[in-house]
Every structure is written in structure tokens, then in C-alpha cells.
Amino acid sequence: LSHARSRYIYELYYKREAVSKELYDWLLKEGYADANLIAKWKKSGYEKLCCLRCIQTRDMNYQGSTCICRVPKAQVRSGTIVECVHCGCRGCS
Structure with missing residues (x-):
């Protein structure tokens, strides 16, 4: 569940650009997405x-x-x- 939610938020911000930076940061701060996992997704080979x-x-x-x-x-x-x-x-x- 955590993976799916994090992937959804990642795609909204980085791929579709559908959410603002402020909302994205708030979602990470409140624990709605795994910031460490998203950081790995941004690196080559870990997408x-x-x-x-x-x-x-x-x-x-x-x-x-x-x-x-x-x-x-x-x-x-x-x-x-x-x-x-x-x-x-x-x-x-």
C-alpha cells in the first residue's frame, strides 16, 4: 500500500506535474508518501x-x-x- 501511494504521489508531481511543490512537500512531511523511496526512484537503475x-x-x-x-x-x-x-x-x- 505504501509503495502504491508513494508511486501515485511521485507520478503526480514528477511526471504529470499535477500538484504544487507546497502540496508535494506537505504530503511527504505528513507521511502520505515515502520520501526515501521516492528519492531512490529519481536515481538511474532504481526507477x-x-x-x-x-x-x-x-x-x-x-x-x-x-x-x-x-x-x-x-x-x-x-x-x-x-x-x-x-x-x-x-x-x-
């Missing part, structure tokens, strides 16, 4: 990131790795089930 937990290496099985949902679909072996155990994402890379 479709599902949640911040999926890029934190400390929560993963292997030291220094990221979540399986961050692996591009072309690099995943066929027949491998790709689903994040934290948020249920099936591939956001």
Missing part, C-alpha cells in the same frame, strides 16, 4: 524499486547481495521462482 528493504545488503542471505527481485529477468535461470520474501515483489529491476 521501479519496490521497497528500500530489497536494496539493503544486511537483510540478505549472502553478504553484499541484494534481493532476488532486483536481478534482471534475463539473468534469472528459467524455472526459478522470483518473489521477494520481504514484500512479495516478483521483479522490479
Whole structure:
């Protein structure tokens, strides 16, 4: 739910330019959207990131790795089930 709401607010402000800077800042300040997640979406390679937990290496099985949902679909072996155990994402890379 947080991801969907944050994505909606992000799209309204950055893509459609349908809300003012003041309203956007207020929505972030009041917690209606995840400011840290939106900050990642603005960076190259993270445009479709599902949640911040999926890029934190400390929560993963292997030291220094990221979540399986961050692996591009072309690099995943066929027949491998790709689903994040934290948020249920099936591939956001």
C-alpha cells in the first residue's frame, strides 16, 4: 500500500506535474508518501524499486547481495521462482 501511494504521489508531481511543490512537500512531511523511496526512484537503475528493504545488503542471505527481485529477468535461470520474501515483489529491476 505504501509503495502504491508513494508511486501515485511521485507520478503526480514528477511526471504529470499535477500538484504544487507546497502540496508535494506537505504530503511527504505528513507521511502520505515515502520520501526515501521516492528519492531512490529519481536515481538511474532504481526507477521501479519496490521497497528500500530489497536494496539493503544486511537483510540478505549472502553478504553484499541484494534481493532476488532486483536481478534482471534475463539473468534469472528459467524455472526459478522470483518473489521477494520481504514484500512479495516478483521483479522490479
